[in-house]
Amino acid sequence: MTVRSILSGIALAFTAYLAARSLLWTLPETVERGWLLIAALVIYLPITWVWVLLPTRRRISEPGDAEADERLSPPRWAIALALFAAAVVPNAAFAAVSEAGRAQPFVTWVIGGIGALMTVVMVRRRPIVAWIGTGILALSASVWLGPLSALSLGLVGSLVWVAAAQLITVALDRVARDAEELSELQQAASAWQASQSGRQRERRLHVQRALHVAGPVLGRTIETGGNLRPSEKTAARLAEQSLRDELRSPRLLDDGVRAEIDAARRRGMIVMLFDEGGLDDLPPSALEDIRSELAGIVRDATSERVIIRSSPHHEIAVTVVGRRATAGASADEDDVDLWREIRRPR
Structure with missing residues (x-):
């Protein structure tokens, strides 16, 4: 079981809990259009769960390389559904009850529910869409409840969730970039070490070859005190030229x-x-x-x-x-x- 599957399970359970509150009509006499409450629930849950379960990465195989992950962006239809839910679900829930019932938990759940949906949208790297949806939620709740009442009934929490999700996402992206840069530096260091090792081996081979070529000539020069025969002088000149070739x-x-x-x-x-x-x-x-x-x-x-x-x-x-x-x-x-x-x- 992966971390992503655990987090997805928690998100599914949490959004289901928020939506289930819409079924507990504590003041049924305030409900004027019950079908709108059911419609809000039916619209909210599928769209939210689609966003939770959307694949975030795709396995790709690159030539000459191992399988790698490619980040997937949410499709446009999913973005349209998220904004549709942010606009319709709160207004449907508030329009379903009378003014006396708008502050009840079975109605105000939409504030937390849409906030949770926009948090998921933010985590999926769609910050503009998330803030647009949050703005629609804030506007709708303020119109139906009043700004202060909306803030006290969960709007503050939704704003905090979305903002925290953005901060965490930015921090995680920064950590991922730092880890990638560190990996590149480690690879460069390993390549440099391998290059240095290769050069050291090459230098040892040059030294061994130089000793093989010049060693006998130098030994003979020391032995005779520099009084070499013409053939030995020719060999010394050839050895000197060979060493120059090895260096150049x-x-x-x-x-x-x-x-x-x-x-x-x-x-x-x-x-x-x-x-x-x-x-x-x-x-x-x-x-x-x-x-x-x-x-x-x-x-x-x-x-x-x-x-x-x-x-x-x-x-x-x-x-x-x-x-x-x-x-x-x-x-x-x-x-x-x-x-x-x-x-x-x-």
Whole structure:
């Protein structure tokens, strides 16, 4: 049993109790049109119970997400019925008796009854409708009983119920918003922690790879006091360039790209990598495709210098430029003999 079902049961019982008072004609001689009292009861109870039992939420299923709740607004016909009850029920009850019987409980129940109905309307997030209905009730009761008599016979209570319902509803909505914001903050914090953990693991992998690449060279340099053979100097230069790649452009590298760049450098090619962003939001499958294409480009390159840049462009992920020196020209006037763009996967 849910909280909503318990509250709905209490509302049904309370409104039934209020309506049942209309059947206790303590002064039957004042009743001139008994059928109007019965009609007021027949109109009031179904409309009130419809408002109590209206569904407030609908289960919806969103793609890629668990089932969620969607708040439902009361339909227009229910709003029209509520205002109809607020206008007809009090006037029917007061018109059914003589002036001497208008202050009797079997007549004044309509003040509390309509107040209860407008409280339910307020809880269903229709404050304007609730206050309009309450205003109609107050006007009708004041016309038939007089303002002071209406206030003393239950109008104050009805006004308090509706106002309290509005305050509670606003407070609950605020609590719900705060809880939603807290949930979003918790999710953001969890995502940040996961991101930091991923970056820590990535940094550990970079350190391990750096030690694997540079460790033997550094050990040999210390062992010989810096007096390295030409082949060892070449290995040290390649290790330094590999470490620079790991620091500058880790998102461009995988084992295949590293192997092709190392092979190109051993052929005498100068390869430079620059990560200018644009790859952080790509999924692993897209990065794998980009790296595979990049490895093929480096494998087939014959330029003297190859510059590889990642790009934040919305269509181009990586740009590869190859340059070859021209006889008698400066370095800035090298010929471009390779230009390839790796497009961002769609």
